[in-house]
Amino acid sequence: MYFLRRILQMIPVLLVVSFIGFMLLRAMPGNPFDSERKPATPEIERNLQAKFHLDESLWKQYLRYLGVVGDAYVNVSGVAPAETGRMQENDFFQTDSQPLSDAEKKEIIQLADQTYTDPAPVGTKRVFLIGKDSETLRTNAPVRTEDERVGYVEGRLKAKPNVAIVRLTQPDLVSAEVKASVKWAKSGLINGDLGPSLKYRNHTVNDIVKQCLPVSMTLGLLAFFFAMATGIPLGCYMALRRGEWGDYVGGFVAMLSFCIPSIVIAPLLILWLAVKLKILPIALWESPWHAILPTMVLGLYFSGRIARLMREGLSTTLNAEFITTARAKGVSESAILWKHAFRLAILPVLSYSGPLLADLLTGSFVVENIFQIPGLGVFFINSIFNKDYLMTVGLVLLYALLLLVINLLVDASYSLLDRRVRNE
């Protein structure tokens, strides 16, 4: 029950994150399409804005991003493409629920003739599409079947804005005989669609996440395990040698590891291990050997932190009363350490590892940039500079989701390690 509630709580959190992210990003100065060259005509510029709906009100853009408003119009069927330039009576995409009377059809054709005085060029096929509300029928909006684009909305009737004229680019895919079910593409956050990228125009945000997240996750997990595998032993060592020289040396090493930023340590390691000794590759992401250097660089920073947390946790626990009791009872030192103290001592590390893991899994700009690794980290930063709004919001949401899920897992593991903690 507790976990179900936690999972349900994620939804409003994500909504708030998406809202704040979206609005903040849009409040930034700069326009994604401004460059050294201006589009040839204002018309082209307008079309560019319209294509990505940047010309709408912010509220509507946000709702469209969520998928509440937008091209989610479904199940229109029954099609007969026009062979002549003028629209005719059987040129209707008609919703199942609203059959049109002949009189209504005639009226629409008449209105179409007034709006579109020029006949369509021979060979093009246009049909009417009647929408439930006029908002979905935007000019240039794609009209698609289940998996293919078959045309686009050319314009709307002035007098009847819920009637659009659709130019079919693939008329043979939608024929009257087939009675193909034509629907708008499902889009928006609620359909798991993070939208298009304004910078990488041949890819959607989903494409990019799908390609780059596994890479970042692989590297992040490796770095996480590296940090744990070096940090925890070092921390334990320091705690057990508290006040001795081993503690001070260990503390110094730990301090060093998180004081030197990766932007310094990476080139040094590359210079030493890859350029001078030539035992590891310089950059790229081709084989396991390419992962070693970035893993070390990325993990080193966190291993120092973990070592210090572990040291604090363990030395506090070792001074606790129940340990003294155990000692008095004659429990062996190693049993005290591993059976009783360690389980409690690792708790601070555990709660730190939640956000740490989310951080690592979504990639690091510096490390990915230096080692030229095709991960997501680079997009986090670059999308902001490119004003690639949808990409940034998508990545922020991804990060938030990972953080929420991992924190939930951390909380779950708390109750396993410490019997006093009950998840209520």
Place this chain on the structure above:
Amino acid sequence: MKRSTTFLGRFPGRLVQSFQRFTFLPFVAATALLSSSCLEEQKADIVIINGAEPGTLDPAIVTVQADARISHSLFEGLARLNPVDATPIPALAEKWEISEDAKTYTFHLRTNLIWSTGEPITSKDVVYSWIRVLDPITASEYAGQLFYVKNGEEFSSGKIKDPSLVGIKALDAYTLKVELVNPTPFFLDLCALTTLAVVPQKTIEKYGDRWIMANPLPTSGSYTLETWRIHDKIRLRKNPRHWDAQNTRNNIIDLLPSESAMTAMNLYQAGQADVIWDKNLIPGELMDVLRKQPDCHLYDYLGTFFMRFNTTKKPFNDPRVRKALALTIDKQRIVERITKSGEKPADHFVPNGMTIYKSPDGYGYDPEQARKFLAEAGFPGGKGFPTFQYLFKVGETDKQIGVELQAMWRDQLGINMELRPAETKVYYTSVTAMDYDVARSSWIGDYNDPNTFLDMFLSNGGNNRTGWKNPRYDDLLREGNRQLDVKKREQILQKAETLLIHDEMPIAPIYYYAGVLFFRTNEIEGIYYNLLDEHPFQAIGRKQAKGKL
């Protein structure tokens, strides 16, 4: 349709497999390096570090030169560029005729053209591709390159809806007739632009914006797109069905996207890349050392770094003020102390080297004269001159130039300038909105004709962005572009440029860009220095073993 599936076989998955095989001892590197090398994909013939990850490879949408180079190797137009001197030579069109009045071009396509997927390429495909660029729905930022075609501008701006009225017609499957608004001396150069390349209609209509990722992707150029892994690698493979396939000098080209100059240079030095051809990827701080290496190639091309004045704002609405500021810029010092890659100081806007044009003389460095101009304008010794801002893109070189300008203007003219750095997109937005006093600017020519520079400053030109309007300039440019006689045309255009860089100076030219290429001079051949900085992939090859010694 998604090419990303090939990705699954890649490293993240492989990592798990191979670590299972090795007992986890990653530091025993010697044997391991050997075993990992057998996991790698087929080796490419040429590896090029190309620049940042391409925004798109769609010829109609491409605006970045590094992206256009890849796009152009996939999709070819009626003409293409000679790799040596970047002049247009026949490509999909075998030959063409130009009418008496130079307003009608008839192109004859080769009859053996096929897409990489096997279907024939006909004149219909060319018509489709060009109309697609003009179509407002495509929202191509480069559509203006087709406004020289009859009704091109009208169709693009939505004034006419019928594409059949545009002056490009397929007479039969292999013949095309193109009608121009005016004689356009550089029209063949335009035909060799990436924007006008021939693209596959069916694929585009089927997949929409993501059509480039279709598999198989029909291409009309020398290569096919084998892989496009975002931020990782683009792999091109020779298109055996291309009409000129026997002259394509390599089978596989890998293009690595990179954003870190140090990494790029490290990869190059370690032999993992053969070419770096993005200037941003050559570490500027090492330029003094690098330029002495035999692999470093410096050459001129058509690009100008200049300054825009906001002529709608006081005191920059006075040409004398603009001239005073321009004449105080010690351009020699900037190219020697800051840019350091062989750039040349610019006294005029159109760079040197144009085949049919030589720029008139502009102003050089002359602080004496500058002070006179400033005094005439009412600010003797800089007295009363308001503090103004210099807008530039965040970046080391630009900042250094800004600091240098600040000192020059303060010391020579006694006026105060503040630096106003802005991140790239904000910078562009501010310049477009005319929200600046003085702004750094740059322009790279699209083709070898002065028009590609001069038409920027037409009164209603979108790229003008200085607020400078001069009807005489507009008239001269229009008259020049109607003129068929090359010598006369040059004279007219020179008059126009004189207005721009001598009489009125809404801009102050600072230096001409220099191209920088890094490639192994004794291994790679087929990369030539040319004014457009274009290096068609099919001409690049490895020298034969005997050349290596």
